[in-house]
Amino acid sequence: MLAYEYQADGVLRLVERPDPVADEGELVVEVAACGICGTDLKIARGEHRLYPPGTVRVPGHEAVGIVTQNRSGQERFTPGTRVAIAPNIACTRCRPCRRGLGNLCENYTSVGLTFDGGFAERVRIPAAGVAAGNVLVVPDGLDLATAALTEPIAAVVRGLRPLQVGPEDTLLVCGAGPIGLIALLVAKHRGVGRVIVSQTSAPRRELAAHLGADVTLDPRAGDLAEQVRDHTDGAGADAIVVATPVGEVFADALRAAAKGGRVNFFAGLPSGRGVVGLDANLVHYGELVVTGSTANTNADNREALDLLAAVPEVFAPLLTGSYPIEQAGAAFEAAKAGENLKVLLTGPAAS
Ligand SMILES: [Zn+2]
Ligand SMILES: [Zn+2]
Structure with a gap:
């Protein structure tokens, strides 16, 4: 089969590989589509900590497809079943796992990060992932290309959950990359009062x-917090998602928050650059709730898949490019280009 492989010299190349074979407890999924995300671009730059020098592995963690081999013992994965793969495999035994925080698992493995992933014609799902519920059956009526958005939406669903945004709230989204725009779409779909991007x-x-932001503003046109207050009768934003890896925005976000506001630090900062000056008094006197979120659990992925199945048209505009795996290099170039949102690599199970 064809695979877009990260090779020992730190370069991704299209290669011919043996077809994967399912072992006891495992599945093999023929890939329909696999989204390219910022994590993959980081891998391609040789900057991902799970891809140290010398690694040979196939990335791709936003994969959907059709089961071709089922040795899981579970009838619901009979060959031909359409599935989405939640990539993060939790051990289910460590302390975070026992507390429902599988995304923070201490023995975390991941399809596309620690195992071969979905930038290939077929992908093998390890028994631990099948057993832990990482393989989700795609509801009838939802096309597989759209279902490839499950994982990034799951990450956003997780980030928004503690913000508890509702119709009375103004949500500020800092950063209009794919994640920020997904936050906008999810919030508008859920009836959040106003969204400022x-x-x-x-x-x-x-x-x-165009995707429904009530207000858009340029953080370089003036102080972000002041601009937000100008648009909220001086109150500030009730909920804020920081979805851009720029240190000063984290501090600005706290200043833009309304009394009792909730803030999610969705983005991570480059390692060693996470120490930023935050005014703790803003949190204290404003009773701000500051949260973080990282990756996503299988439950988040199920919620995202249900959301996609209910309103696929809401999220379809995020799909701006689709390339067969033979054109993986061009697909990565497109994913790097600023005008694209989500670019898919498609495999033999597409359409
Ligand atoms: Zn991703
Ligand atoms: Zn664990």
Whole structure:
């Protein structure tokens, strides 16, 4: 089969590989589509900690497809079943796992990060992942290309959960990359009162407005917190998602928050650059709730898949490019280009 493989010299290349064979407890899934995300671009730059020098592995953690081999013992995965793969396999035994925080598992493995992933014609799902519920059956009526958005939506669903946004709230989204725009779409779909999107690039602001942002603003046009207050009768934003890896935005977000506001630090900062100056008094006197979120659990993925199945049209505009695996290099170039949101690599199970 064809696979887009990260090779020992730190370069991704299209290669011919033996077809995977399911062992006891495992599945093999023929890939329909696999999204390219920021994590993959980081791998391609040789900067991902799980891809140290010398690694030979196939990335791709946003895969959907059709089961071709089922040795799981579970009838619901009979060959031909359409599935989405939640990539993060939790051990189910460590302390975070026992507390329902499988995304923080101490013995974490992951399809596309620690095992071969979905940038290939077929992908093997380890027994631990099948047993832990990482393989989700795609509901009838939801096309597989759209289902490939499950994982990034799961991450956003997780980040938004502690913010408890509702119709009375103004949500500020900092950063209109795919994650920020998904946050906008999920929030509008759920009836959040107003969504303000802050983004430096003008075309991205236009896109955010097109996708339903009530207000867009340029954080370089003036102080972010002041601009947000100008648009909220001086109150500030009730909920804030920081979805851009720029240190000063984390501090600005606290200043933009309304009394009793909830803030999610969705983005991570480059390692060693996480120490940023935050005014603790803003949290104290404003009774702010500051949360973080990282990756996602299988439950988050199920929630995301249900959301996609209910309103696929809401999220379809995020799919801006689709390339067969033979054109993986071009697909990665497209994914790097600023005008694209989600670019898919497609495999033999597409359509
Ligand atoms: Zn991803
Ligand atoms: Zn664990």
